[in-house]
């Protein structure tokens with residue numbers, strides 16, 4: 001959906017929360033302008049070096065102060081991403097093949113979540129992280145629908161819910177630091193750097209040990225490129241990293257928005273507005 005049409009829709013819906021949010025003076029563009037994608041910060045995750053220790057998961061929890069979860073009677077052994085678990089290690093195992101795989105936001109070069117967000121609550125920063133501003137979010141959850149990696153999660157249980165995902169440690173980047181998870185990895189499976197340097201490192205590993213890897217750097221070109229990239233010994237599809245081509249996803253999400261966006265935009269914001277109004281009136285959290 002061209003942005004003009006989307007704005008027009010929001011004007012029509014202006015009597016509701018969506019219109020109010022848009023009228024609040026939002027940026028014309030949510031995408032980092034004229035930044036060479038090779039200069040974005042990012043991470044390279046080499047699944048062949050990962051030992052599944054989850055030090056990265058714990059480092060993320062500690063740095064971001066996300067709360068530990070109890071699921072299926074187990075204390076803090078998350079199996080999937082959630083509003084409180086922004087990264088985790090999953091195990092792929094099949095006959096004689098096994099691999100760990102780290103899950104988190106990929107910080108796409110051309111992110112579908114940013115393109116799809118009607119109020120620019122999600123933005124691609126010039127440094128690389130795809131960041132989220134809860135004060136702008138109208139709770140439409142369209143980012144959950146548009147993300148090709150199914151990353152953003154909603155805080156369903158919160159009185160005033162927000163969307164949550166890995167930030168690529170944007171707060172640390174602003175201080176000149178790398179990510180907490182890469183800093184903690186004891187095996188070098190997860191490394192931090194500029195995207196261009198990480199691609200060179202990954203391609204060097206492929207060249208030096210071709211028998212060790214699938215001959216592909218996932219995220220170098222996939223879905224238009226991602227800031228978090230992968231090397232693996234097993235086919236990427238088996239790790240949940242599908243072959244989605246090299247075109248950025250936003251074009252697709254914007255065309256399907258024609259069908260779904262009006263419903264989501266009206267239902268989600270009104271629900272969130274109602275919750276916020278009641279919460280403010282009652283003095284909740």
Ligand code: SF4
Nearest residue numbers: 105106107108113147
């Ligand atoms: S992986 Fe999903 S949430 Fe993360 S930047 Fe890409 S589209 Fe957005």
Ligand code: SF4
Nearest residue numbers: 060087166168169181
């Ligand atoms: S980059 Fe930061 S926010 Fe993202 S998974 Fe690593 S520690 Fe967590």
Ligand code: SF4
Nearest residue numbers: 050051053054056185
């Ligand atoms: S800290 Fe490193 S080795 Fe441990 S699970 Fe995370 S990526 Fe794998």
